[in-house]
Every structure is written in C-alpha cells, then in structure tokens.
Amino acid sequence: MPRVSEAWLRRILAVLYERRHTTRAEIVRATRLNVASVSQAIRHLLHHGVVQRSGQLRSAVGRKRDELKLNSEAGYFVAVDLEGTRVRFGLTNFLGDVRYRWEVPVAFGRRFDIRIFAKGIEATLANLGARERCRVLAMGVSYSGIMDREGRVTAVNLGWADFPLAEKIRSLVDLPVFYGTESLTKLLAERWLGAARGSNHCVFVTVANGIGCASMNEGHALLGRDGAAGELGHIIIDPSAPDRCNCGRTGCLEAIASSPNIVRQYFEKTGQGRKRVFGEQVIEVFARAREGDAAAVEVIDRAGRYLGLALANLANLLNPELIVLGGDLVHAEDLFLPRIRKELARNVLPKMQASLEVKMSSLGLDIGLVGAASLAFHSALREPALLKKICSAYLEELRSRQSE
C-alpha cells in the first residue's frame, strides 16, 4: 500500500464526519485534493475498516459511484458535559452518536467531588467489552467557567476555584483529553447537527450563569492565543451602568444580562433585594414577564437591549452570517428574539445586515455531549499518534479476531 499523507487523511475524515454519507467526487470537491490522492486515501481507509461502502449511486450515463461512510464502530469517544446543574457523561461511537449516558446532579456552589467523575467515566466505559475498550480513542470535556493554561478550572456552579481538573483527570483515565468551553462545544454540535449546519461564519452565544460565545471564521474555530477567546460576558457594554460583575468591574454585559443577574434585578425592583439569587429562578422571571408583570418586563427589556447591543458589536467586528442563541435563552425565544433582532437591525452596519441571521439553538439536552465528542474527534485528527490509532485500531482487532 503506497504511503498516504496524514494531511489527506485528516481532511477526508473531517469531510466524511461532517456529511455522514458522501462520494469520492464530493470529497474531491470539498477537500480540493486531487482525484488520485483522494482515491489512494480512500483505498487506505477502506482497507483499514475506517470507511465503508454504504451503497451505490448510478448516474444517468450509467456510471456507478460508491457511497461512502465512516464505520461507526471504528472508535469510541468519552464525552463529558460539566454544565450548570448536572454533570453528564456519555459514550459515543465514531460518528458522535451518544450510545450511553450517565449523569449526576450538582448541588450549586458545593464543591463537586472528583471521585464522582471517576465513577461517571467507569459507568460509561462499563458498556463496552474488553475488545471495544481498546478502540476508545479520546475524551472530550465541555466546561463552563474559566480554565487556565495549567488546566485549573474555576467554575462557580461546581464550587471549583483553581481546581486542578486536567491533572486529576490525567490520574483517572489513560486517554488523551481535549477541553472546550461550553460555547465552543455547543457551536461544534450546532454546526454538525443543528442550527448552524453548513455555516462557516457562525457564532454560538450562551446565556446562563455566565455569558460566553464561540465563533467560527471560514470554518476555523476562533480560539485565541490561550484558547480563552469568547468572553462576551466581560465586554464593557455600558461604562456608566452601575451593575457590579463577578469579575469585580462594573458595566460588563454579564452583570446585566446573565440569568442570575436578571433574577437579581427583578428581586431588587420588587423589594426582595435581600433574597438569595439562583440562576434557575430566571424561568420564573420569564413567566412573570409573559404575564405582563411590569418589573419583569422592564428587566427583560434592559437585558435584551444590552444583549442585542453586544451582539451587534460582535457582528460589526466579526461579520458572521449566523448567530445561534443558547443557554437559558432557549426558554425565552418569545421574549428575547424580537428585542435582540431590533438592536441588530439598528446597529449592525448595512453592508453586513443582509447576510446575518439569528436562530435559537435547536439541540436539546445532548448538545454538550455531542459537542464534546465532536471536539474530541476533530482534535484527535490533529494528533499524529491518534490519527494513526484511528487508522489501525479496527484493522488490528479484525486481525486478532481472525487469528483466534
């Protein structure tokens, strides 16, 4: 078998992952590789059992073309979603379909015990036989909060302050682990299966306990120097706003429009300023606003206006074609979408208006797991050792089975 370039394999596998079913001709178009390279690489992948023929297409002139797909059993990923109110574990096949789930609720703000983490991974992997376990390729972790360069995480919901997550996970599992912010993993999920399918210039915005975003430019995720890009919640949206942010400053978007801050403002306006605030209570503020409660409407007005303004600033900077809104906003499309659209129409420069769409996130509870698995897949492609494993794991198992 002639040598096949890693770069070809990487691009071809990415196209197969994205399209699920495709043909050689489509791969040539999408990767811009030449026909010979694609054919050679596909032969290699078929031989190793990573790609399979899923059918044949016959064209009008009678030529047969193979329809190709990834072998869903060519490898597995562990996906972890450290989201607001529960921690979820999933096992996905090679294509990112979630096969098994295991979850545990989080007591907000109480220190989340890493031993539960070990239990979750164990419970997830227990679904695989010994032979399949060898084909677990990597783990993807979706986190909210802040991770520093040493892998220490600060996340209010989990009660973690500089918690050495990466170090702990290294001691728990012998797998390559890839981390992505909640916004990034959700963007990957939306782009792959949801509202952002086929979009190369898109932004995912999460509004929950915090506010964050992740963006793509020409299909490349915008991560920044330290992988810390997307801190939409901490742009100063109004220098004269009195709202104090968790970060210590005033005027941050998050201090006005995050779920706990919406609740806080509602309590303040209704004389309950001393009540303890929880992000989940935002659902009730939404309900009150729908009933016409003046205080609730006023708070939603303000949050929606500043959110729209922040997204307009973002759009003027990045010129995306799509903004997907997620987090608690999915429970209040009726309240926020019109307010946000109004600010965008008013503030995004005319030349970018025509191509800008805003949609609500459409993926349900699995979005974090799907995104974490997608992150793990794409990250694995970029690691030469893992790419090699992807292209050999299945063949090796077949061989060992035959020799038994």
Added chain:
Amino acid sequence: MPRVSEAWLRRILAVLYERRHTTRAEIVRATRLNVASVSQAIRHLLHHGVVQRSGQLRSAVGRKRDELKLNSEAGYFVAVDLEGTRVRFGLTNFLGDVRYRWEVPVAFGRRFDIRIFAKGIEATLANLGARERCRVLAMGVSYSGIMDREGRVTAVNLGWADFPLAEKIRSLVDLPVFYGTESLTKLLAERWLGAARGSNHCVFVTVANGIGCASMNEGHALLGRDGAAGELGHIIIDPSAPDRCNCGRTGCLEAIASSPNIVRQYFEKTGQGRKRVFGEQVIEVFARAREGDAAAVEVIDRAGRYLGLALANLANLLNPELIVLGGDLVHAEDLFLPRIRKELARNVLPKMQASLEVKMSSLGLDIGLVGAASLAFHSALREPALLKKICSAYLEELRSRQSE
C-alpha cells in the same frame, strides 16, 4: 516530473515568502508535510526557476543542506494604496520588495478621478521590459472606507460614494485584482516585516479619518462572511455618549476617537465649534496636549480611554497576543499608549493579560504598498490559475530566451 500537489506548492511557497531564506528541513517542520512531498515539490520549484539555492549550510556531522529562497524575479505585483491624503502606486518583485513608486496627492473630499488611476498603473508598469511584463502576476489594492459585494467603494477622502471601483479597474487592467481594507493590508505588512513578525494571533488597529481593525487567529485572517469584519469604529462603546457618528448613530467609538472627531471635540471645547474640521489637524491637537493645554488633554484623555476600552473588549473576545496601533496614533505614542495600556490592564480578563502585548506600527510610508503586495501574493497562491502561472512564467521566459 511526477505530479506535485497544488496544496503542497501553496504551503511551501507561503513558508518561503515568510522566511525569505530557509531549508528543506525547516519547510517540513513549518508545513507538516512529509519529507518526500517537500523534496518533490522543491525539485519542481527549482526546475521552474521559482525557487533558487541561496547557499549551503554544513552541519557539525558534515552533512550539506541547501539554503533556499524564492527567485525575486519569478513574478511581479502591482500594489496600490488608496490611503487618506495621497494615492500611491508601487511595483514589487516576487518577494514584495517595492521597486518603483508613483504617487499623487488627494484633495480631501474631492472626487478622485479614475483616469489618474490608469496613469499610475501605466507609470508603474513602464518600468518593466516587455518580457518582464508577462510576469506581472496580480494587483493588490489597499483601500480605506467601505466596499460592497459588487466592488463599489464609499470613501470620504476620495469623494467616492458607491463608486464602482472594481468595475473601473477591470476595464483598465487585464490583471487579477485583490482588495483588502487598509487594516488588513497593514496587518499583513506588519506580520511579514514589522511589529507582528511571527505572531499568529494579532490585531492591527488604524485610527485616522475612521477607525478599523484587522485580526488574525492561528495565522488566518479574520475576514467574515462578506469580508467586512473589523468595523471596530462602529461598535457602540458608550450607549449614553452624545457624539454623533457618520453612520448616523450615537455612541460609536469612531464618533469619539477618530482623528476628525478628536479635532471636533477640541474645537467645541475651545469655542471654535463652527470651524471646518480636517483629520490632519489632529497633529496640532496632539501638540497642544503635550504643551499642557487643558482642553486638548481632556479630549485626548477621553479618546484614549474609549480606545482602550474598545481594545479591551476586542481582546476579551479574540484573545490576541499582540495589538499593533497604527494610523495617526503613530504620531502620538506618548499620549495614547499609557492611556490604552491602563484600560487594557483594568479590563482584559487576568487569564489573557500575561500574553497580551501592545506595540506601535513600525513600518513607514511603504506599509500600505507592502501590505497590498503581500495580499496579492497570498491571494494568488489560492487561485489555481495563478499558482500555475507562478510556477511556469519564469521557466517559459527562460526557454523562449534560449530558443532565440
């Protein structure tokens, strides 16, 4: 000669352009292609005269390695800089070194005559012999203002409103033309020869008649869906600021911190509110501020504070490692740099502070031409027909010379 993949050539030529002198081993590292592919592509490029041996390196163990460089005569580019106060034309060699320049002053706001454009291109090309003219590959144009999708430009300094620039240029020259905003071309120039050398996460900010920026993420220029990204001047930096912007809104950064608006505020504060404002007068406001003129200091304070705030917002969104300041700010490093640094220190999240640097643009008058040529080079690599021309023009000429 075996077939060489276009994708290899593209990446190898980009590395050679960036490093000027390099070795096969360095190209392998930088492109992540395998050794055989690089050797094959280099043989191809040497054969076609696009790459030359510039020397030999001998290692400690006695192995000889060729030092390689691009043949500076393998092709030429026309570069055009439609900057504020004059229009400049340049002819560059294959490496982007400006060989000939021709310029014409602009009467601010008076409609710039496209016939002068034709004259400039002609004057530039007149420096080449007939044979060399065949090797002119493309034209790069650096513009300020706004270009729509049909190539119509609105630029106050040139007196153009929806002026069909692309169409006019198509009728004037039979060359592929690539357009980039002033910020983008300057970013390319700084990254290639100036303050941003070697940086993959950098931003260039221009403050002049308008305010704009261009960014790179992992070495990819952030252009957005319509190539319109980077409208830093039109982010709403203070919703309650009364300053009215050219775009019709209030609160835009540009309405507070662009050169004409700095002048306007100074005039207003000193009872000269009805005087006509020109961007160039900002130099005098800078001088007054240095002399301690209270009104000038106050205006600079305000502009610097908002600029810093806008750059902090940008940094929190994009997590760059470097911000390069250009335009009229290069005349006021002493006034603006401390104010901007203070706002960045106060407002950029701690996790991104350590890796963030701010520098002044260091390239002089040629920056626009150098950037336009760099844009043309990189854009040409992406066009299959031009890549083919790059790889054949010089060889064809050599052959035709030999057969004479």
